[in-house]
Amino acid sequence: MATDTKGEIVNKVKQSEKLVTIDLQQYFDSTPRAELDLKQFLFKGMILKEEDFRDQLNEFDWSQFEDQYVGVFCSTDAIISKWAYMLVGQHLAPYAKEVFQGQADEMLYELYRRNLEEVDWSSYEDKFVILKGCSSKEKPVPESIYLHATQQLIPYVKKLMYGEACSNVPVYRAQ
Structure with missing residues (x-):
């Protein structure tokens, strides 16, 4: 946080148009x-x-x-x-509704992967992207989906991070 000329606290992270947080849980399929x-x-x-x-x-x-x-x-x-x-x-x-060969984690990966196939990854061109780090037990996000999203984002983003805006881990920076 910084202060402006009037002494008010300004959230520079929120003001940044290039910083985008992606919560992969939004692609969770809630079908039993x-x-x-x-x-x-x-x-x-x-x-x-x-x-x-x-x-x-x-x-x-x-x-x-x-x-x-x-x-x-x-x-x-x-x-x-x-x-x-x-x-x-x-x-x-x-x-x-549909039958998969494999256990719950493989099925969960496939359902996320399908939903992520619908994303227009080019909309993140030249952005600073954070893949939100915490997921709930109700909407678990497998590690394999973070890997998949990373592969989709790298051709477009300027910087890719993991975590939250206030504390993140840098993963990739375009040259």
């Missing part, structure tokens, strides 16, 4: 997400027996995934054939 571990459909959690697998899928209550993003994965070292994922996807199709 769930995970489905294929281990529960495997013999002893490790072996895929086709007939048993199909029977269990037919008896499973898929409606619990209504209007949710669902990440499908296997938490054991079992070898899962591609067709098994396809069968699960077929059962989820009438209920899930």
Whole structure:
């Protein structure tokens, strides 16, 4: 903070038109997400027996995934054939908003990445940009999204920082 000629406190950070803070949480997709571990459909959690697998899928209550993003994965070292994922996807199709292969963190990354693809990064041309550092538990921002946003911003920004306007870490400065 500085004072002007009248002795009033002036927030120079706020006055700077070139300083922009991007809160990546604004790109969070709030659609409910769930995970489905294929281990529960495997013999002893490790072996895929086709007939048993199909029977269990037919008896499973898929409606619990209504209007949710669902990440499908296997938490054991079992070898899962591609067709098994396809069968699960077929059962989820009438209920899930969308099905992903992977766990919650991979699904979260993909949802953020899609939303960030819509950003016009050139609007940050010659700006000093701060990627806001803190995210809430309700809208977590994965580290991989900071990396993705950095790659998108570097061709345009004059300076890239992480944190808050009052305390930031310089990441990149154009030459």
